[in-house]
Amino acid sequence: xxxxxxxIPLLPLIAATIIGFGxxxxxxxxxxxxxxxASVAKNAITLSCLIxxxxxxxxxxxxxxxxxxxxxxxxxxNFVVExxxxxxxxxxxxxxxxxxxLVIIARFSINYIHAESGFHRFxxxxxxxxxxxxxxxxxxxxxxxxIGWEIAGxxxxxxxxxxxDRPTAAINATRVFVTNRIGDAGFILGxxxxxxxxxxxxxxxxxxxATDLPTPTATxxxxxxxxxxxxxxxxxxxxxxxxxxxEGPTPSSAVFYGxxxxxxxxxxxxxxxxxxxxxPLTMAVLVxxxxxxxxxxxxxxxxxxxxxxxxxxxxxxxxxxxxxxxxLGLWELASWHLCAHAMVRNYQVLTAPSLLRYVYGNPMKxxxxxxxxxxxxxxxxxxxxxxDPIADRTLVKPIYGLGHDLDRxxxxxxxxxxxxxxxxxxxxSSLTQLEKNMDKDIRDGIHIExxxxxxxxxxxxxxxxxxxxxxxxxxxxxxxGMDTVDIGRKLGQVANTFEQLILKPRYLVLFVFIVLMIAxxx
Numbered sequence: 001x002x003x004x005x006x007x008i009p010l011l012p013l014i015a016a017t018i019i020g021f022g023x024x025x026x027x028x029x030x031x032x033x034x035x036x037x038a039s040v041a042k043n044a045i046t047l048s049c050l051i052x053x054x055x056x057x058x059x060x061x062x063x064x065x066x067x068x069x070x071x072x073x074x075x076x077x078n079f080v081v082e083x084x085x086x087x088x089x090x091x092x093x094x095x096x097x098x099x100x101x102l103v104i105i106a107r108f109s110i111n112y113i114h115a116e117s118g119f120h121r122f123x124x125x126x127x128x129x130x131x132x133x134x135x136x137x138x139x140x141x142x143x144x145x146x147i148g149w150e151i152a153g154x155x156x157x158x159x160x161x162x163x164x165d166r167p168t169a170a171i172n173a174t175r176v177f178v179t180n181r182i183g184d185a186g187f188i189l190g191x192x193x194x195x196x197x198x199x200x201x202x203x204x205x206x207x208x209x210a211t212d213l214p215t216p217t218a219t220x221x222x223x224x225x226x227x228x229x230x231x232x233x234x235x236x237x238x239x240x241x242x243x244x245x246x247e248g249p250t251p252s253s254a255v256f257y258g259x260x261x262x263x264x265x266x267x268x269x270x271x272x273x274x275x276x277x278x279x280p281l282t283m284a285v286l287v288x289x290x291x292x293x294x295x296x297x298x299x300x301x302x303x304x305x306x307x308x309x310x311x312x313x314x315x316x317x318x319x320x321x322x323x324x325x326x327x328l329g330l331w332e333l334a335s336w337h338l339c340a341h342a343m344v345r346n347y348q349v350l351t352a353p354s355l356l357r358y359v360y361g362n363p364m365k366x367x368x369x370x371x372x373x374x375x376x377x378x379x380x381x382x383x384x385x386x387x388d389p390i391a392d393r394t395l396v397k398p399i400y401g402l403g404h405d406l407d408r409x410x411x412x413x414x415x416x417x418x419x420x421x422x423x424x425x426x427x428x429s430s431l432t433q434l435e436k437n438m439d440k441d442i443r444d445g446i447h448i449e450x451x452x453x454x455x456x457x458x459x460x461x462x463x464x465x466x467x468x469x470x471x472x473x474x475x476x477x478x479x480x481g482m483d484t485v486d487i488g489r490k491l492g493q494v495a496n497t498f499e500q501l502i503l504k505p506r507y508l509v510l511f512v513f514i515v516l517m518i519a520x521x522x
Contacts (some may be wrong), residue, residue: 196304
């Protein structure tokens with residue numbers, strides 16, 4: 001049974017491929033073909049669910065090994081990436097639970113998205129997400145986990161902007177996508193450091209070697225993965241993206257931010273339990289972030305006036321408690337909390353459109369008197385503690401700026417070094433510069449008088465001025481060369497630009513990462 005584990009993420013991927021090619025070649029189109037997309041998606045996810053449940057049963061009987069290796073995916077020197085899957089422990093439980101939730105959401109979506117213009121596109125993205133998420137859960141190495149991590153993130157972007165003709169949906173999807181790239185950077189750095197210091201990217205091997213790593217090294221590696229986890233699970237300071245993500249349709253909100261993907265971060269923390277336990281600083285970070293996220297979510301959630309916003313802060317608050325539990329060493333409690341929370345939130349988000357009917361005749365409970373009279377807290381809660389503009393200034397804009405800088409570096413350095421053809425705009429600017437240089441050469445051939453005077457005194461000063469001009473031109477400017485002056489001026493401009501860039505937040509963050517890497521090697 002354990003050798004069928006690769007089918008769990010593969011079957012939804014095949015379904016996504018079928019639906020995708022059907023849309024691409026216009027074989028699946030319109031309301032009449034809705035049963036085809038729905039059947040392909042539902043059947044593939046159901047089969048994955050059945051295999052996951054079978055894998056869970058065999059694991060409960062102790063039949064499964066820890067992991068199954070199907071072969072090598074990449075072999076380059078000492079860097080070997082195996083195609084392996086975890087077949088025991090909490091990963092199997094999470095895969096079975098999430099696959100059941102995905103089946104429920106797929107069945108619910110058939111009626112909910114019926115007659116929508118993006119019906120086929122929705123089920124394509126749902127199948128692709130199911131494949132990526134199940135790969136993330138069951139993968140036995142960090143590389144495959146990161147692939148699933150990125151597929152899930154891409155699908156979240158596609159479904160937040162499901163109604164892409166609405167500017168708000170497109171803007172929110174982009175903001176969420178950019179914010180989560182910060183976590184991706186931490187994940188990539190964690191993979192690199194794991195291979196550099198531990199010589200492996202296999203999760204089980206990394207956890208076994210963890211006891212041999214010095215505390216600073218274990219701390220740096222675990223902190224990198226924790227950064228990825230808190231970004232993915234919408235913990236402070238990344239919490240604002242969760243409210244923006246609720247822009248998508250209700251089934252996508254349930255699958256991404258209610259029951260499944262939002263738990264990917266805390267799942268990663270639980271997966272890396274052995275190495276995190278060896279890093280007291282990382283445990284303390286989990287406690288602090290989890291506690292403050294829970295408090296923040298409770299206070300802000302009290303003033304929300306719509307169902308989805310209230311749910312999103314309830315979700316981030318419960319996730320904060322899970323991070324707090326992990327930081328306190330209550331790993332089993334965090335695991336059970338994750339499973340229970342996924343089931344409850346899935347039900348709540350799917351039934352959110354019917355909430356007004358369910359709560360009819362059941363008035364809301366008043367706010368506790370201890371905080372009801374604190375006007376400053378009420379205002380701060382309404383403004384969500386101004387965390388959204390702060391995050392925009394300190395997180396999102398630096399990422400945009402870093403991307404712009406990398407693009408300039410690529411065009412001005414890499415493309416020229418590789419001999420890539422330049423754009424037409426650059427060619428036009430080069431011709432303009434050539435004409436300017438030709439005009440300069442022409443002007444150099446014409447004698448330009450420095451000053452003109454009249455009378456004896458005027459002629460005397462004219463003569464002195466021309467001598468000084470000749471001396472400066474022949475002995476100073478031509479002696480050191482105008483090119484040297486231009487180069488010096490450009491070097492000064494480059495130095496000033498470099499100094500300004502170094503002081504920007506995005507490069508200060510990179511500097512902190514470099515310091516952490518150096519500290520890990522001591």
